[in-house]
Amino acid sequence: MRQIKLARNILLGMEDLLLHKLRSFLTTLGIVFGVGSVVAMLSVGEGASKEAMDSIRKLGSNNIIVSSAKSIEEESTSTAHSHMGIYGLTYDDYARVTETFKAIRQTAPVKLIRKEGRLGERALELRIVGTTPVWFDLVQRPIVAGRVLIASDDNGRAPAAVLTEWGARKLLAAENTIGQTLKIGGDRFEIVGIVQSESGQAGNIQIPDQEVDVYIPINVAHSYFGDIMARMTSGTFERELVELHQMIVQVNSIEDVEPTAKGIEDMLKRFHKKKDYLVSVPLALLRQAEATKRRFNIVLGSIAGISLLVGGIGIMNIMLASVTERTREIGIRRAIGAKRRQIISQFLIETVVLSIIGGLIGIGLGVLVPFLITYFSDMPTVITVASIVLPLVISFGVGIVFGLYPAIRAAKVDPIVALRHE
Amino acid sequence: MIREAESNSGVEIIKLEDARKIYQMGSSEVNALGGVTLTFKRGSFWAIMGPSGSGKSTMMNVLGCLDRLSSGRYILEGRDVSTLNDDSLSEMRLRHLGFIFQSFNLIPQLTVQRNIELPLYYLGWEASSSAERAKELAEKVGLTERLDHRPSELSGGQMQRVAIARALANDPQIIFADEPTGNLDTATGKEILGLLNELNGQGKTIIMVTHEMDVAAYSRQRLHMLDGVVDRIEGEEQ
Numbered sequence: 276m277r278q279i280k281l282a283r284n285i286l287l288g289m290e291d292l293l294l295h296k297l298r299s300f301l302t303t304l305g306i307v308f309g310v311g312s313v314v315a316m317l318s319v320g321e322g323a324s325k326e327a328m329d330s331i332r333k334l335g336s337n338n339i340i341v342s343s344a345k346s347i348e349e350e351s352t353s354t355a356h357s358h359m360g361i362y363g364l365t366y367d368d369y370a371r372v373t374e375t376f377k378a379i380r381q382t383a384p385v386k387l388i389r390k391e392g393r394l395g396e397r398a399l400e401l402r403i404v405g406t407t408p409v410w411f412d413l414v415q416r417p418i419v420a421g422r423v424l425i426a427s428d429d430n431g432r433a434p435a436a437v438l439t440e441w442g443a444r445k446l447l448a449a450e451n452t453i454g455q456t457l458k459i460g461g462d463r464f465e466i467v468g469i470v471q472s473e474s475g476q477a478g479n480i481q482i483p484d485q486e487v488d489v490y491i492p493i494n495v496a497h498s499y500f501g502d503i504m505a506r507m508t509s510g511t512f513e514r515e516l517v518e519l520h521q522m523i524v525q526v527n528s529i530e531d532v533e534p535t536a537k538g539i540e541d542m543l544k545r546f547h548k549k550k551d552y553l554v555s556v557p558l559a560l561l562r563q564a565e566a567t568k569r570r571f572n573i574v575l576g577s578i579a580g581i582s583l584l585v586g587g588i589g590i591m592n593i594m595l596a597s598v599t600e601r602t603r604e605i606g607i608r609r610a611i612g613a614k615r616r617q618i619i620s621q622f623l624i625e626t627v628v629l630s631i632i633g634g635l636i637g638i639g640l641g642v643l644v645p646f647l648i649t650y651f652s653d654m655p656t657v658i659t660v661a662s663i664v665l666p667l668v669i670s671f672g673v674g675i676v677f678g679l680y681p682a683i684r685a686a687k688v689d690p691i692v693a694l695r696h697e
Numbered sequence: 698m699i700r701e702a703e704s705n706s707g708v709e710i711i712k713l714e715d716a717r718k719i720y721q722m723g724s725s726e727v728n729a730l731g732g733v734t735l736t737f738k739r740g741s742f743w744a745i746m747g748p749s750g751s752g753k754s755t756m757m758n759v760l761g762c763l764d765r766l767s768s769g770r771y772i773l774e775g776r777d778v779s780t781l782n783d784d785s786l787s788e789m790r791l792r793h794l795g796f797i798f799q800s801f802n803l804i805p806q807l808t809v810q811r812n813i814e815l816p817l818y819y820l821g822w823e824a825s826s827s828a829e830r831a832k833e834l835a836e837k838v839g840l841t842e843r844l845d846h847r848p849s850e851l852s853g854g855q856m857q858r859v860a861i862a863r864a865l866a867n868d869p870q871i872i873f874a875d876e877p878t879g880n881l882d883t884a885t886g887k888e889i890l891g892l893l894n895e896l897n898g899q900g901k902t903i904i905m906v907t908h909e910m911d912v913a914a915y916s917r918q919r920l921h922m923l924d925g926v927v928d929r930i931e932g933e934e935q
Contacts, residue, residue, distance in 0.1 A: 603802070604805075609787070611815055613819050614784050614819075
């Protein structure tokens with residue numbers, strides 16, 4: 276019974292609003308744009324942070340990534356002629372880290388080598404990733420064809436190579452490429468498999484797939500290509516000795532991540548004279564990203580709050596004008612026997628209906644805008660249930676808060692005075 | 698004696714005892730009602746008359762439960778309403794009283810039907826039964842074809858008929874008419890007064906405020922006010 280009455284009151288309120296279509300529409304504009312911008316900004320923000328979080332998550336929240344980094348001193352001296360830079364993680368570091376920490380489940384070393392490779396007629400500069408089979412456990416990628424590296428490749432020093440889908444395409448390789456020979460420098464490798472490429476940038480920690488990656492057993496990489504890399508940079512011939520470029524460490528549980536990272540850091544500090552390594556924790560990055568997102572949401576929330584406040588004030592202003600304009604009507608209703616609270620609910624319902632309709636239009640607008648953004652700029656946007664429900668709840672709240680005062684004003688109208696009002 | 702008292706209480710519908718209404722106008726006090734004692738019987742047709750400032754409007758507002766007395770008692774339908782709060786006064790108006798005004802006071806954005814239904818809406822009637830009632834009443838005042846019109850599309854006489862239909866919707870015992878012919882030409886005014894007379898014949902108590910003698914002539918009793926007190930009463934014996 277109450278619901279029927281409420282539904283009827285809402286219908287009556289809508290009828291009154293429809294009498295002043297233009298005015299009602301203009302009144303809701305504040306809410307429309309307020310809610311619209313909230314939804315749109317939330318979805319753009321959500322999209323950006325989801326992308327960041329996804330790529331961090333792909334690094335594995337149980338992982339610790341230790342990378343070689345040129346120390347600052349090294350940077351300054353390396354400009355000298357024919358200087359050989361020696362820095363970074365060593366095979367000893369790898370062995371020490373793997374053996375020392377109980378919390379570590381598995382580790383994968385990464386050695387990066389740039390060399391030209393040739394498949395059939397096609398020649399390209401390759402980025403050769405020397406690693407162990409564990410790598411494919413830590414950085415999970417679905418197999419497209421063939422297989423990934425296996426222990427026997429590494430132990431038996433088999434010249435096996437795994438391509439990424441993207442790299443394979445660049446090399447004009449097809450599925451029948453499996454078993455063919457890839458020539459790197461003067462050495463011949465057998466292509467054993469192709470794995471899926473990683474899309475998007477994973478930051479500088481993970482090996483981005485913007486290059487033609489070839490995964491080979493680390494023992495093979497070490498014995499075939501050695502540890503010294505030579506290249507020409509800005510006219511100087513530069514040589515570097517780096518044993519390992521990266522080490523991916525996986526610990527047993529998420530609680531072990533931070534203590535283990537600290538332990539590795541301390542251990543490396545003891546064995547390295549310079550700070551030529553970098554320990555990074557995806558979990559920490561994730562936390563940081565979450566904190567950034569929170570901060571972003573607070574900023575968004577404030578902007579949204581202000582625009583909804585402005586919208587609400589607009590509604591209140593119009594409702595106050597409407598109350599003045601309808602003083603006589605209120606007087607008539609009161610004389611007939613309407614109670615004060617019935618007048619309050621009449622005006623409150625009108626305001627709430629107005630702001631909810633504004634909210635709905637705003638949500639429509641706010642959904643359309645991210646859609647267009649994604650369509651035209653490839654920027655990811657995510658519309659969550661919360662980013663729709665929240666503005667709706669807020670616009671309801673705005674209706675109540677800013678409708679209450681005009682409604683109370685309406686109820687205070689003295690019928691005797693109102694009936695004389697022209 | 699006892700029998701007389703019993704029969705009196707059955708007949709009395711309105712009773713004022715030393716009713717006073719004092720308005721504060723700046724620093725000075727205005728005695729709008731300066732101690733009025735009277736009784737109106739059920740089924741009577743009163744005209745309240747008097748020059749402006751005589752207190753007839755205040756009288757009307759008090760009797761119509763729109764205003765409260767400063768002191769004294771007002772018994773309506775055997776119930777002391779002088780101490781009621783705002784909600785209860787609204788309830789009294791809603792259930793027992795009907796109002797007709799000089800300027801009709803219809804709600805402009807509502808159709809004739811909706812205007813007539815208004816008291817029923819506040820009484821909580823269902824839409825279907827109140828629509829039926831509105832049609833009945835429109836027929837009674839001769840406006841069946843105008844139910845879907847808005848007040849602005851009607852003549853003055855028609856608007857006042859709508860107002861009468863609305864005043865009758867809650868089936869009130871008392872109808873207050875405040876200068877009901879004030880905005881109408883003589884012929885239309887006579888029609889409206891005829892309608893009021895008819896309603897009185899059907900047992901409704903009618904209290905009409907007017908300053909015109911020939912309008913007041915339709916009533917059966919006349920209460921002349923002067924300076925907030927009853928000047929004289931004329932017409933049929935009560």
